[in-house]
Amino acid sequence: MKKERVKLTGTEKSELFAEAVVTIVLLLLLNLSIIILIHLAILQDESLVNGIYFLKKTITFSGNYHLWSWQRIFIIIMGFGDLIVLYWRLIRRYHQMQLRHVISELHYIADGHFDHRISFAVRSDLQRVIDSINSLVDSTVNSINEEKAIEKSKDELITNVSHDIRTPLTSIIGYLGLLKTGNVGPEDQAKYINIAYTKAEQMKSLANDLLEYTTLKSNTTKLNLAPLHIYSMLEQVEAGFELEAEKKGISFDVETRPKNLTIKADPEKLVRVYNNLINNAFKYGTGATKIKLIANLVNKQTVELRVENNGARIPEKSLKKIFERFYRVEGSRNIKTGGTGLGLSITKSVVDLHHGTIRCESNDNWTSFIIRLPLDPSKV
Known part of the structure; x- marks a missing residue:
């Protein structure tokens, strides 16, 4: 100015x-x-x-x-x-x-x-007073905007949670109401019970994700750092998704450079990151036939972790919002894909706790989630 x-x-x-x-x-x-x-x-x-x-x-x-x-x-x-x-x-x-x-x-x-x-x-000396006044106004405006953003975020959280809970809850109440009438045959009873159970599982998943998200966002969350052999961890993660991948016709490629790459991290939370990213590829990577789990040592202080799939491209406008809570690329709240919309937000929170960064790149060939982590977060 x-x-x-x-x-x-x-x-x-x-x-x-x-x-x-x-x-x-x-x-x-x-x-x-x-x-x-x-x-x-x-x-x-x-x-x-x-x-x-x-x-x-x-x-x-x-x-x-x-x-x-x-x-x-x-x-x-x-x-x-x-x-x-x-x-x-x-x-x-x-x-x-x-x-x-x-x-x-x-x-x-x-x-x-x-x-x-x-x-x-x-x-x-009046200039110092003027500069201080301008700085104070800037600070006040930022505080007001942050407060508005927090209030808006709270309102969106309540709206989204209410919607995501109400949808499966309505189905559960409806099918249980049909069972309560006693006018349902044995085959329909089993069908309705199975649907009600699936909807209850969706509600449980949402509750768990909400709890984990709020826990990670709190200032009291601490990492349980331990030496972690990346290749061994990726093999275990792959094994956990082997049956589901086979059903969907998806194969895994695991690669680390060097093979004995080891970092300090919270194993449980980092496995959750990979689980979320692979689940995201299963749900939204339409037409994917391959998922790559790649780890590279960038320098003596940083490691790059990549989760890539060759499924449908993510639109450019969605890449900037993809890590926001409750954001879905398909832009609907009907949970057709079964997700809560918190998986990638939880992933980013875990990466932030490790003093790392995460970004997403997508083109017609590959969609890549790229994570940069320090070899030892305690030294950052």
């Missing part, structure tokens, strides 16, 4: 001019009074006159020039003094006017114009 000097109003300029005139008049009167008093003192003391005459004759310059008469020297000294006093009076009044402008701007901001900033540039 370009800063400009305080622009004085016509009234203020007149006030400054009047201040200059009054000061000059007072100084002239004071100078005249001093000169008269000195003349009176000299006339009454002859020795003082002789002393001044002696100095004039004694102090000479090159070319036999004598010192000017004492009247001229004294008048010049008084003139310099008058100029200093005049400048001090005018600059003091000008600073007072600047302060009035700052106070006026501050009242304008206090009336609710939080997008306004004081743009004055002054050459005094």
